[in-house]
Amino acid sequence: MSSQDYMNTSMQEPPLDYSFRSIHVIPDLLSEEPRPGLRPLRHSKSGKPLTQSLWLNNNVLNELRDFKQVLSQLLEHPENLAWIDLSFNDLTSIDPVLTTLFNLSVLYLHGNSIQRLGEVNKLAILPRLRSLTLHGNPIEEEKGYSRPVTSQSTRVLWSCLSRSLQPRVQAGTMSPAIALAFLPLVVTLLVRYRHHFRLLVRAVLLRSLRDCLSGLRIEERAFSYVLTHGLPGDPGHILTTLDHWSSHCEYLSHMGPVKGQILTRLVEEKAPSCVLELGTYCGYSTLLIARALPAGSRLLTVERDPRTAAVAEKLIRLAGFDERTVELIVGSSEEVIPRLRTQYQLNRADVVLLTHRPRCYLRDLQLLEAHALLPAGATVLADHVVFPGAPRFLQYAKSCGRYRCRLHHTGLPDFPAIKDGIAQLTYSGPG
Structure with missing residues (x-):
């Protein structure tokens, strides 16, 4: 070579x-x-x-x-x-x-x-x-x-x-008169969307700056914090540590405790034998599901970003869950779903959690249907269907006649004024 x-x-x-x-x-x-x-x-x-x-x-x-x-x-x-x-x-x-x-x-x-x-x-x-x-x-x-x-x-x-900041040369400037004319509009937008502006600053601007300065992603920094403050083998304490990190250190864009209660309650009520999660991210929702599963049940979680998946796997193992309980698959959901039955021996998913990209929810739901991975009575939970939103997914679920739909209204973690929601779909079968 x-x-x-x-x-x-x-x-x-x-x-x-x-x-x-x-x-x-x-x-x-x-x-x-x-x-x-x-x-x-x-x-x-x-x-x-x-x-x-x-x-x-x-x-x-x-x-x-x-x-x-x-x-x-x-x-x-x-x-x-x-x-x-x-x-x-x-x-x-x-x-x-x-x-x-x-x-x-x-x-x-x-x-x-x-x-x-x-x-x-x-x-x-x-x-x-x-x-x-x-x-x-x-x-x-x-x-x-x-x-x-x-x-x-x-x-x-x-x-x-x-060296990683690469400053850009300013291409031009706006005249003071034009800038002054737009000032009332800018002030109005900042007041009306002040919570969204705070979210933009915390979740995008500050995060990007810290990524450049530290050389670490936010998930890696959060994991370092958990290693220092969390109790190994105690998923509840690790979840609380992540919530504290997100509230007091850096906004993590995770599911959060309010939505987490909805997810935990559903898993405990359904007592599924197998759960499929699309979008592992840092592993927060994965731990919520895993600790609520009955003995002998199985969770398959899919994450497309290898670097994020590496952090999530460490967190999952730190919490005490082995590969027999939680199996992490690296790859895009579009590629993984057709291989679930043959390669990962998943014949049916009693509960499916969608937390990856809202624009992919409809595509992946239809893939699950096409490969007969949803049994009658299966529950599909989809996060972030209000913010940033998944309108085509909701429209399909309500109009196709195969789902009973319920929307749990919530807010974003640490930003309750920004409205969001979790869609709960109950699959009635292909007919």
Whole structure:
């Protein structure tokens, strides 16, 4: 395989994941089995994984001795390593071996024991480094950490963060007279839609800014918070921790406790043998369903984004649910639904939860009907049918004659003034 072919292949490959393995020294990687991913890793002819990502987070490493030698035995082209996650270890410094990986673009070092801000200087020679995380280290207490203009170390840190921001040149300006004419309209809209504006700021603008500055998605930041504050094996406490994170830290766009009560009550009443969820996201609604299932029941949950699915799977396993109870499938719902019967042995879904994309609800409902996955009496719950809305889905459910429809009126979590709702459909059969 040529170097260019390798680059094209490995960029799409899942990471080599040694997280949560209690690894003390790097040579232990050679005797430790990596965690099975949601997608299998491809290997070269020599049997080494074709990937540019290595996850060593949540171990007990305090040094990286023999790192390069071990990499050469683990990876086909270790010099092309682009993403290393060393977060939540016991590292006290930035090992010089990291500065020899000139293709490194993402480096997670948050949650370690790095004490000197000057350690960041070592990374200045990495030309492609664009995402660097250092929060949760003792260096946060060092003067100048939060003001990246006072020293060489902080300038290096700021340059790593700013590479992903790519400022745009302003194309033109509006004249003051025109701007003043629109001012009353703008004020009126801001007053009338102030709750939507707050939602836009919290869910889009602030989230995008934090994503750029931290190098982490909001789901990954929420999971780090759960690891610190949640009780492993207690799904109820983990759900409460996520609610607290969303209310007091960053808006998570999850189902929330009010809608969660509707979902939990329905699952407890139906006592389904099998539940299908389309749209796992961070795993919040998955935990709600799983803890309400009767013994021996099964939940299949589908998430199209592999990175989000990786976080959700960790959260589900942290809550204590194994793959026999909760099976997470990575892929688009349109591709997964036709394979549910043959590949995942799902003959019928007594309860279906739609939480992915409202514009896909109608398509997926009709796919479930076409593949005879809905038995008579099955319940379909669809979230967000009012905001942002799924009008074609609701119109079809009410007019096709195969469903009894009920709409549970709610508000968005943390934004009760923004009206939303959950549609509950009861399937009467194909006739």
